[in-house]
Amino acid sequence: MKFDTPAGANPIDRERVVGRPLDRVEGPLKVSGTAPYAYERHDVAPDAAYGWVVGSTIAKGRIQSIDTRVAEAAPGVIAVIHAANAGQLGQSGSHAVRLLGGPEIEHYDQAVALVVAERFEQARHAAALLKIDYVVEDGRYDLEDAIPHARQAPRGFGGPGLTRAGDFEAGFAAAAVQLDERYTTPDQSHQMMEPHASTARWDGDALKLWTSNQMIADAVDDMAVTLGIAKDKVRIISPYIGGGFGSKLWVRADAVLAAIAARHIGRPVKVALARPQIANNTTHRPATVQRIRLGADPDGRIVAIGHESWSGNQPGGGTESAGIQTRLLYRGENRLVAHYLTELNLPEGNAMRAPGEAAGMLALEVAMDELAEKVGLDPVELRIRNDVQYDPEKGPERPFSSRPFIECLRIGAKRFGWSERLRTPASRREGQWLIGMGMAAAFRGNLVTSSHARVGIERDGRVWVETDMTDIGTGSYTIIAQTAAEMLGVDIADVDVRLGDSAFPKSAGSGGQWGANSATAGVYAACLSLRREIAQKAGFNEAEVDFADGHVVSGNRRIALGEAAGPDGISLTDGLDFGSLSKRYAQATFGAHFCEVGVDIHTGEIRIRRQAGAFAAGRILNPKSARSQVIGSMTMGAGAALMEELVVDPRFGYFVTRDLVDYHVPVHADIPDQDVFFLPELDDKSSPMKAKGVGELGICGAGAAIANAVYNATGIRLRDYPLTLDKLIDRLPPP
Template sequence: MKFDKPAGSNPIDRMRIVGQPRDRVDGPLKTTGQATYAYEHTEIANPAYGAVVGAAIAKGRIRAMDGAAAKAAPGVLAVVTALDVGALEKGDYNTAKLFGGDRVDHYHQAIAVVVAETFEQAQAAAALVKVDYAPEEGRFDLAKALETAKPAKDPNAAPADEVNGVGDFDRAFAAAPVTLDAQYTTPDQSHAMMEPFASIAAWEGDQLTLWTSTQMVDWWRSDLAKTLGVDKDKVRVISPYIGGGFGGKLFLRVDAVLAALAAKAAGRPVKVTLPRPLIANNTTHRPATRQRIRIGCERDGTITAIAHESGSGDQKDGGPEAAVSQTRLLYAGANRLTALRLAVLDLPEGNSMRAPGEAPGMMALEIAMDEMAEKLGMDPIAFRVKNDTQVDPEKPERRFSQRQLVRCLTEGAERFGWSQRNAMPGQVRDGRWLVGMGVAAAFRNHISLKSGARVILGRDGQVTVETDMTDIGTGSYTIIAQTAAEMMGVDLDAVTVRLGDSRFPVSAGSGGQFGAANSTSGVYAACVKLREAVAQRLGFNSAEAAFEGGQVSAGNRTVSLTKAAAAGELVGEDGIEYGDLDETYQLSTFGAHFVEVGVDRYTGVTRVRRMLAMCAAGRILNPKSARSQVIGAMTMGVGGALMEELAVDTRYGFFVNHDLAGYEVPVHADIPHQEVVFLDEADDKSNPMKAKGVGELGLCGVGAAVANAIYNATGVRVRDYPITLEKHLEQLPAVA
């Protein structure tokens, strides 16, 4: 199905099942432990276990490896080293080399896997592998590396130029009567998902089956085939349940490669998982940024000049953290400039982490907006509202398909009690606590991607949906079931959803907040085909046939849906493809985050007291699972604001706190009441579901809202995340 014009009315608009807060269909399996994650598949007979050996240097070369002691250890079946396999081909989607050859590009890079009968035997033997390194001097300090960094292209710009802008920023900024010029920093961050990276590989002749934890089944299948030098048709990837990804499982990871190599060497299925201490340095992370924001305004608050420049680091063939992207679209201003710099670092690969670009970029931009509002003597919400725009500021001829940012801000302010906020910082007390409120806009673009599905009507009237779409804890099973039930006119319990298998039609996959809207649109397209097949078999005009209550009606005839499949199951297979509506209209999601904090005036400890998220993100397919996505994102935002930081050892080039003991994330006690409000909207320019994403919108802006609340509470402005107590403690006595 080609979607190249705004959606008209369709069966989804009935909102009988779609749009309703239905329980997760996979919930009982997960709460009872019956959902099978990557490392838990028991249908594989007699698996062996692989233990990964990570490099002990951050940069250099492997002179030699001695695996003799490991091979002689009890239970060992095979030892596969990077020197044994040589340099392997890099896939098309992953940006860094995963395994093979004598080069070490980062600390904990996988250099060997030891296979044994038991997990414990494999771990013990892996410790016996001896490695002779030739270390080299590396670059690990972002601040130092940025001094000589080169301009980088913005991957979200079209064309992807090194400097993007309109008007004459320098002239307008110099002429502005009120200006801001400030620097902000965000640290390296870890995905820290619950389920580690894990894979089971089994060969049957030249056919490889991989049970793994991936957000993108087809990407992994393609890259694994290319890395191993085998035909893609001979690789099957299975990933029915995923215990979180946040972007870390978008691209093929080394556990999958090593499981395949180890299974070939051992002659039997092999399980490989990355232990938690290996994950931070071996896999990907969100890169640190150093950002400069300049804003020039008229005295009435009109932005006349806005510039956002950001620098980040990555390996030689990596890319920048596109922290300036949202600044190109969020606020009006005639004169604009955005630019990125990329430093080459010998740290582990930097790549996508939930809302890449916008998440760290909003952490800076939305503090800057508050700082500018204070200089102007304006309320922060009023300043944002004044500079709202209904058109792309860089391409005024292109309107936003929908943009309800002002409603999110103003209605959120009323709901949160913003009028009770004291604009003078450090004035509100609650015992020993200094209390403050903060706000930030939320923004995340919507991405349209092809997505396919197959829908089958069985003889028993049961509808089965098959697509390689994944569920990373986001509710894919449920919203896909709701879509099929709505389209075919059956109850939710009459739909079975099968996901995460490369034998199914290729979907958009999970990531970038694009999964829900695109995958359900693909199911919608397949259901249209199935409805046509049903109507044809029953002798109805498909354009007139109505599907409801397990019945098909047209004119004065009504026939049971099961009768259509009595002579054999019917299949509808199709996918959604997009035209150029996203070029005519800017497709984005908007919101506002409100936070109240208390800061202990004696210890400097910050406690979040309450939070509100206002979201305008197209049709919400399931308010219950969408709320779960948003409160999870809000929680992640609190972590980014107050505690999350991968600490870099700039001498030896690794993340020091590479486990969940040292890398702090919020726990239940850190998170108070969270309220989420979805504005009622349906975006007919986005897809036939009239939906957009919401899971990353819930993160973008949260960190800045927390930071702004801390400033309102204390009068101490911290521009360096995370905002830990030592960054404002010395200044608190003067405030208190």
Template sequence: MTRYQMNSKHAGMALDRGVQGVLGRPVPRIDGIAKVTGAATYALEHPVGNLAYGVAVTAPVGKGRVTSIDTAAARALPGVIDVIAGDGSLPRDTPVFGRPDAPLYDGTIGSYGEVVGVAIAESFEAARAGAMAVTVRCEAIPGRFDIRDGQDDALATPEGALLPDTVVGDIETAMREAPVTLDVTYTTPTQVHAAMEPYGSIASWDGDRLTLRAPVQLVTGGIAIIARSLGIRPEDIRILSPFIGGGFGGKTATADMLLAAVAARRLGRPVKVALSRRQTFHATYGRSETIQRIRLGAGPDGRLTAIGQDSLVGQKAGASAFFEPVALGAVALYAGANRSFTTRTAQVDLTARGPVRAPGEAVGMLGLECAMDEMAEKLGLDPIEFRKLNEPSVDPSTGKPFSTRRLVDCYDEGARRFGWAERERRREGDWLIGHGMATASRVNFLAKATARVRLGPDGRAAVETDMTDLGTGTYTILAQVAGEALGIPVEGIDVRLGDSEYPSGSGSGGSFGAASSASSVALACEDIVAELARRMGAASADMTLKDGHAIAGNRRVALSELVGASPIEGLGTIEPGSNSASWSQSTHGAQFAEVAVHAVTGEVRVRRMLAVFDCGRVLNHRTARSQAIGGMIWGIGYALHEHAVVDPRTGAYVNRDLAEYHVPANADVPQIEVFFIEEIDRQANPVGAKGLGEAGISGAGAAVANAVHDACGVRVRDYPITPDKLLAGLPPVR
């Protein structure tokens, strides 16, 4: 077994000596055919016999107490088997990041749509009818349904938080003394998970052993939460999650899994539970609304002397210590001796908040990067030049050296490809054309991960880890890593994921999945390479592996011959070490956008986008590009569309479906180009890659917003940018 802790610069391994030439190539997804033909099995599609169906019953008030639950009418309906409600065995809420279990129903209601029961029937239609027939009576009391309601007694950042408050120098004095200052407030609304795949699970019991077929991003962590919530041992739970139809931080351990497990145990037969889209809005966590005060102070030369991003966010009262880390991307981004990045959390009676793609940077960059453009305008500087002037040589908040940082190269390459120097504000009929840019920044993490690799007598290799694939390309990149390390074509690698009986991987989240899981696979291959070299009578460094053969000492031997009758197995584990504390590590990029704003209607059309990213080694250029494009599309949504509107009387989302909760459609998405500045980051992990999945959304919305301002002169600081807000600032049409 090879175990490696990142405590120093990684010096290289078999992966770096590989000559197979598959790593980094734009290899098509090896699971692509299964997905486009419908052969890929998602959670709700597993064939399970004797299946019953469950539909959640939820609370109709945002704050209060249940006074009675009448299930008689539901039980009388044809096909209804049982209704479990109000007995304390069900979760009243979905577990959120930072909490190890789901709070069980106790009669109190802390947010609209909490689970109070589940109707179980022989068919989904009967279960739905049964759930609708349950009468839940409540005593409602006034609640806090806006973070402003809780700002007076908002909580300070707790110790040990992902983003501790960072205050350096004296920003108040620096702002008073700076010749040029900006002090503005940006706001972002509540946003929800809207993955195409619904939240749904199938639970079955074999004695005391529970099997869950469910979309779980972090398998090991999900098991821990489910075990605590159900009061069973983690080793008695098996999770199967080979394919996930979009997770984005929300699919860890959710209400549907616990409902299905409780119902299946009660009935003694498998139960499938899927949350409706409306229930998903309220019974799964989303992203907090934010109020961001951004302060910038600079001299006439454009060099910052003060920079601050101080935010108010929300969290469901008592849910967990998690908060939206708004300034996560800003803390290490720009120079400035006097700095303030703080967060306060208002306790509200709304759906719990948890990680949504790029927690912190996705919304924090919307404020910071637009404020940077506002400041550049005040100083009379080009937005890129202003950012370059404030490029730090070390992390400006901690003094740590950067592992790698090619941000200036991203600016230059992006500007060249986009035609930034040749841009011009112009009018085409009633359309006003403008251009904008923004910085992308996403902190880089490494997570503990283990993988097993077996090289069989037939010369094929199998990779096993409970790591998951959300559609990001994990199957493919792990095959490429193993193929490069072992000298085997990709088609000779079998990748098996998403089964908790495999070694515990990092899971998918925080943009750490690709680098962490790929590192564990590469380390597992080290064991195999060492054994192959021993059998060849050579040192590993003197042996070449290519096309299923080992070459050393003027000998070329098929791997199948070296393996013999029994497989050669390797087990690799990677885990964080001192490097995470010694180096400042982030993925960086530059985002560019061209938009058209209609002078009469205020309609915005994004015409083109382009981005250049510095993300270390690119493991697969095709899947990396797809990840970046997906994030940039989401950035368009955050800039122009997404807003979960809360009814201030009840705490309910009034637009709790995909007809009214607007996300970008095909017609909203322009031509998008993505490029990479590639430098292997030896301080980050053994494969030298840095997270990309969340960097794409960071800065993308700000680039669009800056382009809107460039086009029409209206600066909207209250997201999303909608026509009514633009029309309020546009001159009347004569």
């Protein structure tokens, strides 16, 4: 099915099942601990051996020699796999680095060997017995120092590395009010609950890989290229994933080494990355240096907006597109958005929840707060005055598919009690606490991608759905079941959903906030085709048929769904491919963040007292799981604002804060109260579901609202994240 015209009325609009805050269908399995994750598949590999990944202890150079004799002689050791005995490996275009290094080393903790033993403890012990000599080479590890070597990025997550409209330089120079400031964000780590883990088994020349991966079809491609085998010889299975946030969009060293080792020893192998290995061995969000220039008239209307961002990566890696939202969020006829990329020999930088906007909004929305102060406007009013209903780079010929941004601002402000904010910074105090309020816009592009599914009806009327879509804790099982139940007129309890297997039709996968909208649209298309097939089989006019209460209904005739399916049941495969609507209409999700903080006047400690947000993301398919997504991403925004930082040791080129002892993330005590409100919205140009993605919207702008609240509380403007107390303590007003 091709989606190239706006969606009209369709069965989803009934919202009998879709749009309801239903519990997760897989919830009982997860809370009882019986949902099998990749490393726990003992049923499929009872004779599995265990692998321990050995990482490089240098960041750049080469292996001079590797002595495996002592390790190989250790108790229980079966094999030691390294570049010299792993066989010829291909290099997938999904990775900027090789997943098994040697003899050249590209980054610290790059996998250089896998020790395989009968027991996990034996593999870990023997790994410490490997003797590896390196030749160290000089590398670049500091973004600030590498900026002079930066070049314009060719492309990033947000499209071209450079976009212009009007004459930015002239417009900015002529502006009555000017803001020109610099902001920095650090390297950040995904820190999902489940580590990267895999269980590999070969059946003859065919590989079965149980792994934690967000994009199943891409994982098949990666493994086939890396191992040099045909794609039809690779089966990826990943029904349950304990979080990913982008780190599992592609296979990593655990998957590749498990497959190589299993082939080498002729039996299944399990490999999991230890928590300290994840920061340096997988991917991370790259640090940025951002310069924002805003030129406005005396009334606060922007006439020139410029956003330049610098980030670093491995050779061949991409940029963190921190200016992507600046291309679309505010008015201004003179525009410049530029991204610059420099080579760093740190671990690979890649997608982390809301790549681009999450880092870019930390800067842009603080700059907007500063502009509001310069022109004497309330920050909410400033954003309302600079709303634009079309793509400001392309003009009115490319309008937004929907854009209730102003409604989000106004409703969010009212729910939060924004009118109680004191405009003069550092003017509200409660005991030892300076109290402040801040706000910021929320923005994330609406991405869509083709998705397919197989849908069937059994003779007893039960419905089943198969698609390689993944559930990374986001509720995919439930919203897919809701979609099929709505389309075929059954209860959600009568739908079985099977996900995360490359034997199933290719879906959108989970990433970029596109998963829910795209995957349910694919199921919608398959169900629509099945409805036609059932109608014809039952002798009904498909234009007059309805599906309700487990029956096919047309006029006075009612046939049970199972009876219409026939004694052998019925199934078919179909899906949805998106046409040109995303080119003809700018598509995005919007919102407004609000935050109240307290800052201890003695210590500089920052405490979030409450967070709130109003969001517009099309039809909300399941308000309960959507709220969970948004409060989770708001919490990630709080972490980015206040504590998260992969600290680089520039002497050795590695991340020092590599586990949850040193890499701090928010805990319950850090987030006492969160209010989430979804505006009622249908976007008929987004998909037949009239939905949009919502999972990443909540992180975009949340941290900036906190930063603005800190300024309102203290009168101290911080532009370098995270906002740790050492940056405040010597600048606080007298107690």
